[in-house]
Amino acid sequence: MKRHARYLPITKNDAWLVPYNQEITRRFLHVHNMIFEIENLYGSLYDFAGNHLFLGLNYDKEAQGWFYREWAPAAKALFLIGDFNEWNRVSHPLKRRKDGIWEIFLDDKTYSEKFTHESKFKVLVHSQAGELERIPPYIRRVIQDETTKDFSAQLWNPKQVFDWEGDEANQSKILDEVKDNLLIYECHVGMAQEKEGIGTYLEFAENILPRIKDLGYNAIQMMAIHEHPYYGSFGYHVSSFFAPSSRFGTPEDLKLLIKKAHELGIAVIMDIVHSHAVKNIYEGLNFFDGTEYQYFHAGGKGNHDGWDSKLFDYGKKEVLQFLLSNVRYWLEEFRFDGFRFDGVTSMLYHHHGLGTSFVNLSQYFDMSVDTDALTYLQLANALIHSLDERYISIAEDMSGMPGTCRPILEGGLGFDYRLGMGIPDYWIKLLKEYPDETWNIHDMWHVLTNRRFNEKTIAYSESHDQALVGDKTIAFWLMDKEMYYSMSKDIPNLAVDRGIALHKLIRLFTMSLGGDAYLNFMGNEFGHPEWIDFPREGNGWSYKYARRQWSLVDNKLLRYEYLKQFDKAIIKLATDYQLLKNIPSRNPARQLNMDEVNKIVIFERAELIFVFNFHTTHSIPDYKFWVPQAGKYEIVLNSDDEQFGGFNRIKPEVEYFTLPEATESGTENFLQIYIPNRVVLVFKRVG
Template structure:
């Protein structure tokens, strides 16, 4: 039941208690969305809407909307007596579904019209008003949430399909419109399920005024964009993913926000959410504004927002955008354009403290969720616990692997022997963090071309290289992320203004790329050796990394069960290599369980059929070896045949 406050006005009504205010001002109110914003409530026998907004430097605040013809001063908010800076009031004539804004008179006399920072819903852009909304939805994903809880902390495959909502698929016959949330619940869920991905990750789905920002310039942190439906529609889509056994990750942007007039920028006429000094408060890359992480009320806002999506929308994790830009005070700045910290360094101590606290709070409240950092520098311990000095993220994007790997694959195979270290170097640091291997949207925009377009050679070589890239990615330690379109070899650079080129699947080469991605996902989930020790060196062992002249590498992936060992051999040239000998750990019969050159992938079908019998010839520091044929620009994955080698498994104590 709501509690009355010590306001001067008669019949004052508030959802805020003194303890709420204490937590808010100390930066420890992690469910602020339950108190601030617009809430449809009952005040005694009267139903209406309670509004509360933080605007400490305003001279006056009122709510405007169609219910008062957008006239300032009719529905006035009252300043709280406790110097919290919060204005509030209950209005019985404002109902669910009403559009509204806050009309703010600043201390300088400026008149501002602002959207609600805590709005649960917003008008569809280019309209900018908030909407009074109390989402009501009956979730049916209890089985998913229970399984998520049971699997928390246990090794599991993470294969993420990254999606820009508005351009995944469009209705060409209906004015090229994007799919609604219910339509995506049918089409995207079925597609991700069929392709075998474990998770889908959406570029920011929160409300944003400029579609061309891909969602990274937010104005409505607590509202799924209304472009595609209501909050309940979005809940339904998440629910459908969960019932299909697919997790949902959202991109989250606590690093910066745009300067739109209705947004957070100079919210009450002063620099409230952002730093006043542009050397700390303005982002030169994105022409946007940086949160003041040292202000307690801002920390409450942001951490509450992270928890909001996990609690109210059952999201399984958040991928935090542009972490590097938060960590460094001199990020993308020249000398004289930044302010050192109190110790004279370039570390943003306030942002570091905020990220640590955010991760601690998320994992305390949702230990079965995941936080992922897009962090592109060599910052130590991004995905290590805060109690050992880390930032506390669950995983970190492996940007070094992505850069080196793509550079290597863009090199003509005839020259790859001179770049051999680019394909082997990642293992040196692969276990210093909980790494996710990203082939993300950032690699297929701004003139970079598509992944397929980066591959050298004629059409056959391009697709063979692409299949090799994906197979190498799925057998490399770490979790996986692939941006939409890559799975079928999108040939043109991604364009957010149009649908993916689904018509390409009419061609066998593109269908083959899609087939191999589907099979790689299935193989990844089926073989514990590929995910059980994704983040530590127990799961990886080199066989040979030194054959640079042939551009061949061979390695093992291991699980806790020795018989599940996989032997992977990669041939990064278009030359078929016959009678190629590699050392293997156990004697017996080895079977090729995957070959990226197979016919069903539109390869040349140079495969190792039948069983490969070991020889007692020692090779690559192994007691046994086998001779096989290496397919061109391809990977071969071998596994010990259990049925034919029971005696051998007994010998090694499994």
């Protein structure tokens, strides 16, 4: 790293950032110095992120036994308890080492038949908080007793090591292929099946991965993988960061899912939750050594009132090691292809983004920014890309922090993508508050194309956030109760016709204009009805709304099939024409025509011409517009096609030739087409 550059690249490339160059440089030097210190003390950032191989439960081949080590600096005593010692609370004390580390060794000679695969255990911690049975923070397997609902750690050491044969080549090929064409299918294993219950990793691998492959998506983003005590938290109240949720199956089951995804050409991205942790004491990290400030900030600073959770102290070396080791662990042990970092906005600011509108650049560089959290994210991205520069790193940030998706060497945070969180908010606001005829196409264009220069954005019209109770999916906003009675193909219904037409337009408009990658939440591609509501006391602990009704889209008599086929078609369009590849993020699309009267938007991207008609009634014959190149054009996608639930108002065999016309600028080329209302046509020049 160049320590004395006057201006870092992100400042050079954006004149608006010049007044903040001093702070940008300070951040750059801070993380540089952190890495320098880590390398001096530990050899490398990679080795620093190897604490899971020392703390927690690890087998030592040379010593022939199990070491259990724990960092608990304020604890008075620790005892290992479990079925191996009949839960004796005093027989197996840990010895205190330096730096607040406690340790016990269970040798094979004594415990080979007592401390075995699937043995249950906990650690009894004596502290100022009392004597509490706790789950070890670095443990890799946690299970819940179905009767008592009590959680226990579990020794996980199956005789047969998981067979990853062939996966390395498959994974490498996938990482190359998704680099410039990332198409993400966001999913939740537990609610992915149609049954009223919790789905498993194996059921997902068998039943859902083939569906995703058929749709054409090349990546899945898996939610709720960390162990979490409350299923209804959607995986956000994490208790055990190194343990994949046992309610979905075993670690080997998860590995099989990932291996099969790789075999199908699908990358697997994990939703990693390092922004906060569950407040629970018995299952989680809270008060582990008897203090509130071991892993988290003390006092009110350690609480996220909006999420009812605890906030990490990213300024502590041990917390950095815990979180960075977690990053390394998931990549190496389970072969995930990257991460979507949850709650980045909450991490970056002391106010967590609550009640804050980011309206000027000074807000990104003032005292409200949590420098420790910012540095952690830089270190995490440095670690991820040191393992493989092709690994995917996504920031869930709604604030728009400059440099989020620029390399650390340029003064950025090092993410590859940010989620375009303003896009779904915009669509929902339009659908809730404005009649179709009042939609402003210039506002639509601005929202979809307004993003930071040279920083990649993942566009999406809706994710799991819009599907959860308290909100509605786009399909539900559009069609509401009509989805219960009028989705049959032989039942005419104007509300459903409108809903299907706009659902298609919104999705392709988002994909083609909104960014450099695309995301969809499972089931939303076919307009899954209703919301997601996990079992809770308020609904009688029902799973009715915590599942996906695939039978709806599989039923050829229902209109859900139309939306699925259109989604499949736009994913194929993006893949076949490399729609999202190598397009500068500032202006990925070239605007050709904006017609407010007729609600028509025409633009070029990836040498395709997109013609959107958002008007409620205006279907226009012989609509003339300028195109950059003369020649013959053909339609490669027509949302009015019958297979997509359209009305076949466009004849597919029609050929389109440009017409020269004299203008003030010289001779220009124009196309004339018939463009029906609420339809999008995509043209390709063929001669």
